[in-house]
Amino acid sequence: MLIEVVVLGALIVFVLHYTNRIDGNRFIDDNRNYFLKMKESDYEFLVKARYGDGMDMDKLFNARLRNALIVIVLVIFFFLSDLSYVNILFALLAGYGVFKLDYMNLKNFYKSHLHKIDSMLPHYLKSLEILIQHYTVPVAIGKSIDDAPEIFREGLRDLIEQINQGNSTIDPYMEFARKYPVRDSMRMMRLLYRLSLGRQERKQEQLLMFARTISNLQQKARDTMYKNRLEKMEGKTMSMLITTAVGVMILLVLSVVLMMGI
Numbered sequence: 001m002l003i004e005v006v007v008l009g010a011l012i013v014f015v016l017h018y019t020n021r022i023d024g025n026r027f028i029d030d031n032r033n034y035f036l037k038m039k040e041s042d043y044e045f046l047v048k049a050r051y052g053d054g055m056d057m058d059k060l061f062n063a064r065l066r067n068a069l070i071v072i073v074l075v076i077f078f079f080l081s082d083l084s085y086v087n088i089l090f091a092l093l094a095g096y097g098v099f100k101l102d103y104m105n106l107k108n109f110y111k112s113h114l115h116k117i118d119s120m121l122p123h124y125l126k127s128l129e130i131l132i133q134h135y136t137v138p139v140a141i142g143k144s145i146d147d148a149p150e151i152f153r154e155g156l157r158d159l160i161e162q163i164n165q166g167n168s169t170i171d172p173y174m175e176f177a178r179k180y181p182v183r184d185s186m187r188m189m190r191l192l193y194r195l196s197l198g199r200q201e202r203k204q205e206q207l208l209m210f211a212r213t214i215s216n217l218q219q220k221a222r223d224t225m226y227k228n229r230l231e232k233m234e235g236k237t238m239s240m241l242i243t244t245a246v247g248v249m250i251l252l253v254l255s256v257v258l259m260m261g262i
Helices: 002-018 024-030 032-036 043-051 057-078 085-112 114-132 137-147 150-164 171-179 185-197 200-261
Strands: none
Touching: 043 057, 043 085, 043 150, 057 085, 085 114, 114 137, 114 150, 114 185, 114 200, 137 150, 137 185, 150 171, 171 185, 185 200
């Protein structure tokens, strides 16, 4: 009987939503200021890291909220015959878990691809080094945005916008480094800032130091790539050895059992 109630409740919610008798999107829009407090501080960055600049942030966030609300309603229907504060709390926790699930998936994607993002920085800085030979650092950064890896573009736009607004401190550079906490990003942004302050006669000397640092980063990226490949191959080899060993043991056990049966 309980399953029938849950199915009936789900059908009622679907029909009411389909006929616009209830509008989940309108409910979300009317209470948007409250729901926005639930948005994680790094959510937009993770979405752009996963899907790029073309993704509609509001649409994706509304989908998270809508799925969470649907789960809450369905769980409440499930406990409708024996509704209590504990069951309502369980429904809210289930909805919150569904709401957080997409965020955790984005977080896991970012972590699993962090080494790939990390490897992009040296190549971008190498192209920036070439531009700095002909332009000032802010102008070079501005010209590099269109060719930069997509994940860095928003941070670069924010960096240039703050500089154009008259912020001549190191803060815009450090904000970029904090937004993309990959290997040596802090040190490279400090070097860029010092390069932007350097006198013209010292520019070549600072550029040489900048170029050497980038070469070291590229070498580290290559070493990391080879290490990851080696570890992956070792893992596959170990899995094959374990599988073979388990298979041989099973065959030996079966042979012993058959011999004893004889």
